[in-house]
Amino acid sequence: MSDTLERLATAVVEGNVDSMEELAQEALDEGLSAQEILNDGLMGGMNHVGKEFKAGNMFVPEVLRSAKAMKEAMKLLEPMLAAGEAQATGKILLGTVKGDLHDIGKNLVGMMCEGAGFDVRDLGTDVEPDQFLSAIKEFEPDIVGMSALLTTTMRAMGDTIKAIEEAGLRDQVKVMIGGAPVTQRFADDIGADGYAANAASASDLAKEFVGAA
């Protein structure tokens, strides 16, 4: 790996937001392609962050800082990534389902997925099935992630999956769900493709879904 790519990876790990653009420019000046910089520099750094976080050596604010650092570099690189080139790991649509206003867990999932290179759109809280449907049509995500904190609102996840099926969109997306009362069994019952117990494993699951794990 070139020295600059290594420095980019390190800057991501350290969450060095201010130096990212300059480092990315340096890498471009050396003749590296935007794709190389993304794959070998930035993602290398984020993979390291993911491992350290899992091992308990990094903490959420640090992971978010790293994700932000990566985004800074992406500002410069994104226009150069040709359409068709895998510019993002994948696209994820997120929302807390109807009737539920709890969103800290879902926000964490969003941020972790962004950190893993996903393009994330967050519909917020109390999201009606219809809102999910129109966003799927418009944003064309690979994955739909839903969350609920309450046992009373959990079942709205099932309703939303049913609505996606009825709209004929079920084959286009993988559905993953989460939230404190949610279990693998519940996910199986309502026909979700996967369940993750926390934000880090949600991002791992998402990567698995798009074949990036």
Place this chain on the structure above:
Amino acid sequence: MRTNYRVNSGVRFRMLTDDQLQELFDGVLHVLENTGLEVHHEESRQILQEAGAWVDGTRVRVPSWLVKESLRKAPRSFTVYARDGNREHNIHIGPGRAHFGPGPTCPNFIDVETLERRPYIKDDVSIVATVVDALPNIDFCESLGSVDDVHADLSALYEFAHMFPNTSKPIVAWSFDKYDSEGIHQIALAEAGGQEAFEQRPNYIHYCEPLSPLISTFEALDKLVFAARKRVPLVFTPCAIAGGTAPITAAGIITQGVAESWMGLTIAQAIQPGLPFIMGGVLSVMDMNAMVFSYGAPELSLMMAGVTELAHFAGLPLWQTGGCTDSKTFDEQAMIEGSMSVYFSALTGGDLCHDVGYTESAMTGSVFQLAAMDEAIGYARRITRGIDVNEDTLATEAIHNVGPNGHYLREPHTRRHYKTEFWYPNLCDRRNFDEWDTMGRKTMKDRTIERVRDILASHEPAPLKEGTETLIQSVLEEAEDRVQQDWWQEREIAD
């Protein structure tokens, strides 16, 4: 700018009022002046007599003015230094600072591999010292045992010789007699760079133990006199048993125990004015059914709190006790007893809290108990650190920025504080059920065993200076030669 604004730094705890402490203080002076102690050491009796004490045969009574003068000479605050100059391993003794470490002299040890209880051997010393060196909340080292597989007279020397290379945290050195103490001191001097350098930056503390009730034994004083002359910071701590070798009441055992410790103080300050002196002792109950000195009794914590407050009232640091248990194994009882006593000890700010890692009422040392208590101490330290209240911590600006429906994860305020505001466990498990399940359903005990074994497989204590290792070998060889000679067996005690 704030003005006339009062702050509590940390959690406030106080058990006794000034009036109660004055009453205890006067009680101690009364015992020393009226009852006195048996002092089985001729030279010490001479020193005491010259200083103004009344000597009648072996019985010595100390006038109040002399005790007070000795208290005045002894420092409340001082530093004991890491042998390798690592500032993080220095111990600053002073108000509001609680330190923790293991205790000495258990006959048995929980084997690190088999987890079975067996006699304590030489190799265990380096295991304990290495674990002490690695654990973040353990500040000083004792060995958790008396070495069984060397000549009985040399076990304390071997103990120090094997602790010293394996931790740079200050050692509290226990010994049988002056001969051990001399060997120990030689080793410490080699590393410190001579007597003068040692006096400026002492790298170990010497531990002496008088006998209850009211006896200053020959060995305790012989060691004390040696340490005082060499200006080694000194712990002088009786281990009184309420209802057995001391009054059954907490106030009574405190009064007697402190009188026993202050006899040592008086001798030490007469020899070496200003010698750092850490007052004892270890006070607990004799269980009237099991007939053991209980290391897990709630009264231990209460008595230790009382004696800590009295020490601080008198201007001395205290040799505390906690993190120990009467349980025979790593179980719920061990965790309750150990955690409650370290928490209480942290609250009192008892200066050096030892016996962390004792199980089976001090019959068996356990590095697993020690490692689990490292976690409990971290927990206790987070509580006793308390909370800061100021413009920044009120976070009104962050609250305003985030507003309703937002979150704080990306806030610079969160980033600035998350490392210091929260305590992060090493052993306590906070994962969700599925993750815990996936990772093998490990219990606290499993995780503690893993942590200890990880430390032993990977931790490398700071090396000794060149030459110290050779000196240690020659000190041990000389001592081995000495114990072979007849005079050693027949040496007389100059009572």
